[in-house]
Amino acid sequence: MIALDTNILIYAHLSRCPQHRRARAAIELAAQHERGWGFALPCLAEFWAVATHPAAAGRPSRPTEARAFLANLTAAGARVFCPTSKTAAQVADLAVSLDIRGHRIFDLQIAQICTEAGVRELWSHDKNFVTVSGLELRDPL
Numbered sequence: 630m631i632a633l634d635t636n637i638l639i640y641a642h643l644s645r646c647p648q649h650r651r652a653r654a655a656i657e658l659a660a661q662h663e664r665g666w667g668f669a670l671p672c673l674a675e676f677w678a679v680a681t682h683p684a685a686a687g688r689p690s691r692p693t694e695a696r697a698f699l700a701n702l703t704a705a706g707a708r709v710f711c712p713t714s715k716t717a718a719q720v721a722d723l724a725v726s727l728d729i730r731g732h733r734i735f736d737l738q739i740a741q742i743c744t745e746a747g748v749r750e751l752w753s754h755d756k757n758f759v760t761v762s763g764l765e766l767r768d769p770l
Contacts, residue, residue, distance in 0.1 A: 631659045631666040632710065632743040634753030635675040637769070638668065642680055642698045645687045648754065648770050655752060655769035660705050667708030669742040671735065673699060710746035712738075719745075723761060733759050740764055 633656065640652035659666040676699070680690040690698075703709070720741050723729070729737050736759040743751055744764050751760065752769045760766045 630664045630746070630748045630750075631662050632739075632746075632748040632751045633659060633666070633668045633672070633707075634739065634751060634755060634758065635668075635672040635679070636754045637752055638672060638676045638698075638702075639679050640754070640770070642676070642690065642695070643685075643687075651770045652754075656702070656705075658769065659752065660707070665708060666706065667710055667746075667748075668702075669710045669739045669746075670712065671739050671742065673709060675735075708746075710742050710748065712742050713745055716741060716745060727759070729759065733757075737761070 637652050637655055640646045640648040641656050643649065646652070677695050679685065680695045681692055683689055720734070720738050723741060724734055724737055727737070736755070740751065740759060740761045744761055748764065750765045750767055751758070752767050754768055754770050756768070758766055
């Protein structure tokens, strides 16, 4: 299964981004994956925060536009991977063992949720994304 990171969602949503077409093509490719695709619930929140932020470059997306984009993804087969009752403890344990500091905890949270959901490949344009064992990081752009 493939998971998409927030930046792929943002680039695909915002037509003014230079990576827009490549991100949309990546989503179309992920949607064809035989074992499924989707994104972690925290990516939905990050996407919303960036896309609708009043200081967004150009014009921020309206909440209805952000919702429509996400609805189109789920209509195309995207799953939303949610944390389990064990996620918090596992993220905290991994953060200690991997010496995670600062904002990298958000990547670790996404990676752990995806791993728990059976995802084996995470697509991100973030070269410094934190990964966990068993989760391959790939830049589709």
